[in-house]
Amino acid sequence: MKVAVADVGTNSSHLLLAEASGGDYRVLDSLKDRTRLGECLDARGYLTPEGEDRLASALLRFRELSSAAGIPEVRVYATSALREAPNGPEVAARMRERTGIYPAIISGEREGQLTYLGAADSVEFGADNVLLDLGGGSLELARGGPQEAADVLSLPLGAIRMTRAFLTEEPPGRKALKAVQEHVRSLLLPFAARFQAGPGTRMILSSGTAEAAALAISAGRGHSGGHINGVTFSVVELEALLEQARSSRPAARARIPGFERRVDTIVAGLAVLHAALDVLGAREVTVSEGALREGMLIEELAQLQSYSGTLSVRQRSVLATAERFGANLAHAGQVATLSRGLLEALTHLGERFPEEARALLTAAAALHEAGLIVSQSSHHKHSAYLIRHADLRGFSPRDRELIAQIARYHRRSPPKPSHTEYMSLPSADRTLVCRLAAVLRVADGLDRAHAGGTRLGELSRDGKGWTLRLSGATPLDLLGAREKADLWAQVYGPLTFSPA
Known part of the structure; x- marks a missing residue:
């Protein structure tokens, strides 16, 4: 099971390819592109055409590398640069048109949670930990236990x-330099109590600035090269390094180990970290190489493993078939999860379905994009053909036909009297296909960005219409769900969406 994840930051963009290995993962390849989107913001904060070109170039390289590794799709999260650009959502939509990849814009809090997850997998966390992750546009602080963050703050630092x-x-x-540090203190002080270092608190740093500091301090101790994951140094050592960097001219600063590619920004980065650590009362810090993309990877693999773990023997044969056809398993799993959630919500509100409905819908969701292995055009029809002729263990010929038709109607035209295969079904089966395809279409629309972030809230019925509360959906997900709620409206009544 292989996955590809990437993060788009203010300074650089990173791709990570990995394969699940037992309960862990093995990194297959990685790529860093110094997109430096922070240089491409105009006076109003809009990302310029040059910035869009840089981003498109990076995403195309990411797609090329992931495709060569046999991974059909890259999950990309965008942070501060696109998050704060007024045209960020429009840029993300244009990237999808230009590159086939949608960089989903995530909040600072979501960024902090994922970074904490990645760091906790890289260095030993204790019962109480505070993580500082410094990027080009923002500083995220997160506090939590051994695995998950309980409190996250994002500041424009x-x-x-x-x-x-x-x-x-x-x-x-x-x-x-004093002005930088006073600015950090003024923004952080109102929240300092939430992240104050206690007697047993482990203070963790992640980011390129932190790694550069670890390399420089290690070199000063007489250790050169090697990994810096887990390197520990004191705030006093950080302060001395900051003064060395501040007082050096660019050429001399570039000769400090770790600073070669951060000559222009390293002084500010070290100043922010030192001021923040001083405010929080930290004396010693540990550097983690694991950060946002590692957290994305861990979450993605966990979701896939959780999804596969809920499947019966025959559903696992469906998953194996999807993998054989090169389907995007992360998207398939998310659509299956959303489909089952919608089906359960409908059942709870009095809609009745036959016993096999859940298994049929799950299989159709897992295989709805199998036809992409043939071609993008009419892939819903190709999916139906492949499902009909696939060896889906445990499913009867009737089951396979229903799964094929449910998957066939996940996009484009709903069932019509002119569709021969559909009309050849018994009346009760035609009704079931329509009802389950209506659910699948909405679920697929809710992951149109292939970002996997949509979470279902309450489904409620008011008169002839329905309202579905959602969290984590991107603008593209919401657009996709609205466009694909047409069959739902025919079968169940109009469906609208609102924040959870």
Whole structure:
């Protein structure tokens, strides 16, 4: 089971390819693209055409590498640069048209949660941990236990942002550096109690700035090269490194180990980290190489394993078939989960379905895009053909035909009297296909971005209409669900969506 994840930041974009291995994962390949989107924001904060071109180029490279590894799709999350750009959602939509990849824009809080997950898998966390993750545009703080964050805060204190706002001369003067640190303190102090270091608190740093600091401090101790994951240093050592970087001219600064590609922003980055750690009362910190993309990877694999773990023997044969046809398993699993959730909600509200409905719907959801292995055009029809002729263990010929037709109607035209295969079904089976295909269409629309973030809230009925509460859906997901709620409206009544 292989997956590809990528994050788009203010300074760089990273791709990670991995394969599930037992209860863990094995990294297959990785790629870093210095997109530097922070340089491509106009005076109003809009991402410029040059920035869009840089991003498109990176996404195309990511898609090429993942395809070569046999991974059909890359899940991409975008952080501060697109999150704060007024045209961020429009840029994300254009990226989907230009590259076939949709960079889903996530909140700072979501970013912090995933980064915490990635860091907790890279270094040993204790009962109480505080993570600081510094990017080009923002600083995320997260506090939690051994595995998950319980409290997350995102502040606009990124290294590129602070460099542009305060450090305009080389080398930066002490007055300018003090201005950076006072700004950090002013923004962080109102929240300091939530992230204050206690007697048993482990303070963790992640990000390129933190890794660069670990390399430089390790080199100063006489250790060169090697991994820096788990390297520990004191805040006093960080302060000395900050002064060394501040007082050095760019050419000399570039010779400090770890600083080669961060000459322009490293002073601001170190200043932000030092000021934040000082406010929180930290004395010692540990650096984690695991961050956002590792957290994305862990979450993605966990979702896939959880999905496969809920399947019966015959449903696992469906999953194996989907994998054989090169289907995007993450998307298939998300659509199956959403489909089952919608079916359960309908049942709870009095809609009646035959006993086999859940198994048929789950199988159709897992295989609805199998036809992409043939071609993008009319892939819903190709999916139906492949399902009819697949060796789906445990399913009868009737079951396979129903699964094929439910999958066939996940997109484009709903069932029509002119459709021969549909009309050849008994009346009760035609009704079942319509009712389950209506659910599948909405579920597929709710993951149109293939970001896997949509979570179902309450489904309620009011008169002849329905309202579905959602969380985590991207604008593209909401658009997809509205466009694909046509068959639901015919079968059950109009469906609208609202925030949970």
